[in-house]
Amino acid sequence: MTTIPFVSPKKRSSTSRASDPKIPNLTPEQLEAFGDEMDALRQRIVADLGEEDAAYIRGIVKRQQQFEVAGRVMFYLPPAWPLAVAALSVSKILENMEIGHNVMHGQYDWLGDPKLNSRIYDWDNVCPGEQWKYSHNYIHHTFTNVLGKDRDIGYGILRMDEDQKWHPYYLGNPLYAFLLMAFFEWGVAMHDLEVENIVKGRRKLGENAQLHAAIMKKVKRQALKDYLIFPALTGPLFPLTFAGNAVANLVRNVWAFNIIFCGHFPAGVATFTEEECEDESRGHWYYRQLLGSANITGGKLFHIMSGNLSHQIEHHLFPDIPARRYPEIAVEVREICERYGITYNTGRLSRQLYTVARKIVRLSVPTPKPKPGQEEPGAGQAVPEAA
């Protein structure tokens, strides 16, 4: 559920977008060497996977379940309502991000544990895991930030890149972004229906029948649990429990939305064209992943609560390596980037959020045509225009 923009050198020279990162023009040989270094890093980590990673993810599952049970139980004590909501929110965030997202990426398939296997796992979210794995693991992670291919760029709702043609509809960009944040899990579930393509007549409604049925099945189960059975089990406290569950889902939505948008839309993130990515080498693929993602700095707890998607760059380079390894990988990736002169986009949550928000607002209005001869600012600056 992430998106990324990326820009070809050709395109840049013609449009001169203020937000474009400084994309170094690596030679094919440099790209290959860069790809080899990434492959070597990957192999070293994969060879080292073992008991500690197994213990870590099982420990997180245990902790998540403790929060979940504690949250559900505390709804029986009305004064503890805020605590119950907090515990349930933490549980849902952990389950969706550090567990669900990462397990469904196949990060723990090597464990051979059916409960942590990407083909079997489904998360506590109205989007059926099966559909998410297609749109996310395949479409988004393969075509990261390729305009017209990666449907995570704006999710078909928002204008998140200058190269998306402006339309008066986009005047509502900030409003749509706010609504997507509040109803994020629903947005993710609807994502695969490609409603925008149906509106444009590019997709037939009939193509959605099966997807729609699967979503409705999942929605019913999720709603039954959070909005009927658990509230009913608390008897007269039904309304309080109902509200508490709704708030916990909302908290998870807001948190997940912010982490994901900060991983893909801050200033300095690049988008690419389909032509640039034709017959791309493995080195170029890595390079595109790097330029199409951004990290958020923070403490250990922050990283766990973000499912380590605060290391979006490392996640995009190695989506199937257990996320707990991203911090140690990041040290090496940064060093490699420095040597190749590739900008490594990272910043505090507040800084990344600010540039994302600014981009959402700025792109709600038409992008002014650049004046001929205007210099393109570098990526290092915290530039207003987003990629």
Place this chain on the structure above:
Amino acid sequence: MTITQRVLSSRLVAALASPHSVDRYLEQINPMWAATEVRARVVDIVRETTGEHPVATLTLQPTGTWRGHRSGQFVQVGVDLEDGRRTTRCFSISSAASLPGERFTLTIRSHAEGVVSRYLVNEAEPGLILHLSQAEGDFTVHESAATPTNNHLLMISGGSGITPVMSHIRTLLRDGYDGHANRKVTFLHYARSPEDQIFADELAEIATADNGVTVQLRYGTHRFDPDELRRLVGDFRDIDTWACGPAGLIELIQDAYAGSPRLRVEFFKPPAFATDDDAEGTVLFARSGKTATNSGTNLLEQAEATGLTPEFGCRMGICFSCTSRKTEGTVRNVLTGETSSLPDEDIRICVSAPVGSCSIDL
């Protein structure tokens, strides 16, 4: 089914745990609590033989979800090995038929290349939790003391192939099978040496008791011989026969029975190892029955070349859409160069190239 079991496997409890299984929560409290999954605790380990390939019998206390087994069936056993990987192998059950929730035994020979058998025989301690399937397989006997027939039953086994056959014999004897109704059982077993003989004492007891069971043990280089079998039991092709053992023995037996429907066989599956040149041998796509000469490229492309349309996504090992089960053979991960020869392994076919012959469930 106890009341607790009934509640735990109810739809209401399932709805509360959705989209996860109830077992995901129960397991955290006590590994022996389960709603649908089957797990077992190892309660006893007895060394049967020592030497190069030692054998041990493990007594398992399954969770209440165990539905019991018929003699001759096997169970998938998943073990969390020390590197954190759960590895699953099939083992025949050696004890007499069990009822739901009842204890049963596995008798396992440790093989040098068998990580699970080696671990269970040499390192397992009572208290170890195993992840099981329900009992599977149709290498079963329908005769019992209660059936009004007097069929002669013939059991042939080699090495650790004795385990399902032993389960048959134990079940028949426990349930009242004896020689007095003129019901004969002949048990012919091939072992490497008397020292390697599993269940030696029990077999000696069975042989001397008045029960209608004839025990014939053969050691060392003594090979299966159809004429010898004919001298023992007459025209064996008309006798209901259960045979379990290494592939070599089973092939000899199958040749001797010439397609007789009276013969039931059970194999072990040794991993096929890589040949020197990767692009050799044939690739079998087991589900569709198609075969192809191994071209050396990744399995996804080879499958597509035969006209199959397996599910795929990124075609570069990221998305796991193409994950398929390799039942036999060796594959090389084209990204890492790593090879793997494990049977029944899930692989990403877009980044796996066969090394020699292999079989894929596609």
